[in-house]
Amino acid sequence: MQTVLNLLEAEPIRLLLSFALILFLVLNLAGILTFAERKVAAYIQLRYGPNRVGPRGFLQPAADVVKLFTKENVMPHRADMWIFLGAPIAMFLPAAAVWLVVPFAPRSVVADLNVGVVFFIALTSIGALGLIMAGYGSRSTFSLLGAMRGAAQMISYEVPLILSLLGVIMLSGSLSFQDVVNSQSGGFWHWYFLPQLPMFITFYIAGVAEARRVPFDLPEGESEIVGGFMVEYSGMTWGLIQASEFASMALVSAITATLFLGGWQPPFEFLDLGNFNWLWFAIKTALIIFTFQWIRWSLPRLRMDQLMDFGWKILVPVCLIWLFVTAGAMLLLPSVF
Amino acid sequence: MTIAFGFLAGMVLVSALGVVVSRNVVHSALFMSGSFLGVAGFFVMLNAPSLAAFQVLIYVGAVTVVILFGIMFTQRPQVRHYRTIINRQFWAGLCVAAGVGAFLSYVLWIEDWSSAQAGNGPREVAQLGRDMLGVSPGSEIFALLFQVVSVLLLVAIVAAIVVSRRKVGTGVDRGVEE
Numbered sequence: 001m002q003t004v005l006n007l008l009e010a011e012p013i014r015l016l017l018s019f020a021l022i023l024f025l026v027l028n029l030a031g032i033l034t035f036a037e038r039k040v041a042a043y044i045q046l047r048y049g050p051n052r053v054g055p056r057g058f059l060q061p062a063a064d065v066v067k068l069f070t071k072e073n074v075m076p077h078r079a080d081m082w083i084f085l086g087a088p089i090a091m092f093l094p095a096a097a098v099w100l101v102v103p104f105a106p107r108s109v110v111a112d113l114n115v116g117v118v119f120f121i122a123l124t125s126i127g128a129l130g131l132i133m134a135g136y137g138s139r140s141t142f143s144l145l146g147a148m149r150g151a152a153q154m155i156s157y158e159v160p161l162i163l164s165l166l167g168v169i170m171l172s173g174s175l176s177f178q179d180v181v182n183s184q185s186g187g188f189w190h191w192y193f194l195p196q197l198p199m200f201i202t203f204y205i206a207g208v209a210e211a212r213r214v215p216f217d218l219p220e221g222e223s224e225i226v227g228g229f230m231v232e233y234s235g236m237t238w239g240l241i242q243a244s245e246f247a248s249m250a251l252v253s254a255i256t257a258t259l260f261l262g263g264w265q266p267p268f269e270f271l272d273l274g275n276f277n278w279l280w281f282a283i284k285t286a287l288i289i290f291t292f293q294w295i296r297w298s299l300p301r302l303r304m305d306q307l308m309d310f311g312w313k314i315l316v317p318v319c320l321i322w323l324f325v326t327a328g329a330m331l332l333l334p335s336v337f
Numbered sequence: 338m339t340i341a342f343g344f345l346a347g348m349v350l351v352s353a354l355g356v357v358v359s360r361n362v363v364h365s366a367l368f369m370s371g372s373f374l375g376v377a378g379f380f381v382m383l384n385a386p387s388l389a390a391f392q393v394l395i396y397v398g399a400v401t402v403v404i405l406f407g408i409m410f411t412q413r414p415q416v417r418h419y420r421t422i423i424n425r426q427f428w429a430g431l432c433v434a435a436g437v438g439a440f441l442s443y444v445l446w447i448e449d450w451s452s453a454q455a456g457n458g459p460r461e462v463a464q465l466g467r468d469m470l471g472v473s474p475g476s477e478i479f480a481l482l483f484q485v486v487s488v489l490l491l492v493a494i495v496a497a498i499v500v501s502r503r504k505v506g507t508g509v510d511r512g513v514e515e
Contacts, residue, residue: 080361080363083363083364083367113386114386114387114462115386115387115390115462118387118390118391118394118462119386119390121390121394122390122391122393122394122397122398123393124398125393125394125397125398125399125402126393126397126398128398128402129367129370129397129398129401129402129405132402132405132406132409133367136363136405136409144409147409148406148409148410151402151405151406152406154402155399155402155403155406158398175462
């Protein structure tokens with residue numbers, strides 16, 4: 001037994017196994033989140049939602065997956081085949097790979113990189129590439145429109161996303177997620193969302209935009225450009241795009257929980273669960289995912305110029321001002337920090 | 338380690354070849370991102386994850402996306418194919434490539450690599466930051482270079498706004514009553 005465990009701990013095997021486990025987790029997460037999305041939507045609109053397959057409809061995701069696998073994968077005749085088929089993979093893999101640096105519990109993190117935050121930003125920025133590939137590869141006007149909107153939106157909202165992380169990095173003095181979580185120990189009043197409230201709100205909004213959720217779902221915009229960059233996809237390629245959307249939504253929630261809400265730290269010290277602290281992480285992430293869904297079914301979509309105005313004229317200045325406030329506070333009151 | 342190096346080197350070279358040979362500008366840009374990713378992989382192998390992350394962030398995430406964005410904004414689909422791009426500047430390109438290759442080989446040859454070791458030197462992210470800001474001894478010049486580059490970028494941004502701005506009275510902007 002011990003030799004097997006040692007073998008599994010050896011470096012290339014450990015990383016490969018963990019990555020396989022992460023892929024498994026993310027794919028399942030996507031299935032569960034589709035179900036959650038439909039149920040939340042239904043209850044917000046005073047309906048029951050899916051309730052035929054299994055008890056209260058719990059087996060609906062499994063049925064959906066079977067349906068997607070058996071569906072034919074239709075491709076437009078003039079599509080650019082390799083780009084068209086590569087786009088879902090280029091969207092899914094970065095969203096799944098960032099989970100490698102997310103700390104789930106005190107010692108449960110696949111790769112504790114000392115530049116974890118930069119790793120997160122770098123891999124999120126690749127997402128725009130997959131979007132453009134999908135839009136261009138389909139060779140369809142709606143797809144191209146959606147891709148252009150998506151690229152513009154993701155480039156613009158990356159700026160407030162990165163700026164809003166700087167406050168946390170300054171306070172914790174580290175780019176590693178594990179260090180950021182450790183520096184928020186001891187009760188919820190030590191979490192960074194209190195001293196960094198404007199940054200927290202900015203990061204949340206920019207995160208919604210990066211995950212392309214309502215009210216920032218212009219690349220999809222089903223009422224104007226009928227589905228945007230993914231209008232030509234069907235079957236499992238469409239399923240992979242959906243999976244990557246849900247994975248990035250869960251990812252943004254998990255990063256928000258890690259950076260601003262203490263990660264796996266319990267809200268009060270006496271609620272410390274030791275190795276089971278991942279429960280706190282799961283609860284926080286699930287709550288943030290729920291707020292994403294709540295917003296989706298409550299708000300209308302922004303217009304393109306409103307989107308750009310909001311990103312550049314409100315979020316970026318707020319970040320810059322609060323950056324100076326944080327720096328000034330750290331300089332003038334070194335005893336507090 | 339050798340297998341990983343061979344894989345990455347093959348990826349970089351094949352993608353770089355694809356950039357030059359492919360007849361579609363969008364394909365070239367995507368091949369270029371593959372080449373950049375391979376270089377990021379080299380940085381990981383050299384024990385410099387921060388450089389790898391910045392390589393992915395800046396080159397794959399920003400430069401390639403902006404290039405693709407530019408291609409799609411400026412060209413109609415019919416003109417995206419360059420049939421004769423390989424033939425046009427064959428000799429000039431060969432001379433430049435051979436020159437760069439000769440220079441790099443020369444540097445590789447005269448440098449003493451016996452003391453070099455992966456993961457040493459100012460590659461730690463904290464040290465890198467201090468060097469960039471010129472706070473650590475011997476790196477004061479970097480602060481100046483950093484500021485000069487920032488000023489250059491600022492000038493470029495302002496110039497882009499001035500160039501792309503509509504003159505008052507020519508054309509009505511969306512939602513703006515002139």
